[in-house]
Amino acid sequence: MGQIVLITGASRTSVYAATKHAVEGFSEGLRWEVKPFGIDVCIVEPGIHRTPMFFENQRQGEGVSSESPYVRLTRALDRLVVSNVTKAPPPDAVARAIVRLLEARSPSFRTIVGRDAQLLLGLRRSVPDRVLAAGLHGLLAAARSPVLDRLARPAAR
Numbered sequence: 001m002g003q004i005v006l007i008t009g010a011s012r013t014s015v016y017a018a019t020k021h022a023v024e025g026f027s028e029g030l031r032w033e034v035k036p037f038g039i040d041v042c043i044v045e046p047g048i049h050r051t052p053m054f055f056e057n058q059r060q061g062e063g064v065s066s067e068s069p070y071v072r073l074t075r076a077l078d079r080l081v082v083s084n085v086t087k088a089p090p091p092d093a094v095a096r097a098i099v100r101l102l103e104a105r106s107p108s109f110r111t112i113v114g115r116d117a118q119l120l121l122g123l124r125r126s127v128p129d130r131v132l133a134a135g136l137h138g139l140l141a142a143a144r145s146p147v148l149d150r151l152a153r154p155a156a157r
Contacts, residue, residue: 031109040109042101045121047114048084049091080139089114 024043031041068074094113101107112118123132 027109040107042107042109042111044094044097044101044111044113045117046091046094046097047112047117047120048081048088049094049114050085050088051091084116088116 027041027043034041097111097113101111112121127135
């Protein structure tokens with residue numbers, strides 16, 4: 001009879017991740033509550049797509065005090081996100097996935113959109129948590145290196 005589509009995403013900070021996990025948990029509970037009324041609940045998990053959100057929020061690290069213990073981590077995350085979002089596809093695939101879910105007679109509960117999201121899901125399913133965490137920490141450590149800090153230039157808007 002109807003569908004409800006909610007969008008989750010990859011985490012950037014603990015607060016953001018918490019909100020996305022809350023949306024996912026809410027979606028799972030809602031799915032069982034409204035199914036008897038002919039309503040399907042679906043979640044869309046997109047990877048990074050080139051949207052205005054990333055460009056509007058890209059310099060969050062600049063607002064962090066140089067005295068903060070988070071300054072290097074925040075700037076490293078900014079650097080990684082900005083470098084990846086400039087290469088990311090436009091959000092058209094996400095829109096098409098949502099339309100397919102809304103038009104489907106029996107839509108899937110979970111839809112993963114984007115190569116990066118599919119890769120991360122595959123890694124989470126097949127690589128032990130400690131190994132995956134070590135790889136992600138290594139990526140952040142490289143982005144936080146003093147050499148990169150000196151070479152970093154503000155991104156053109």
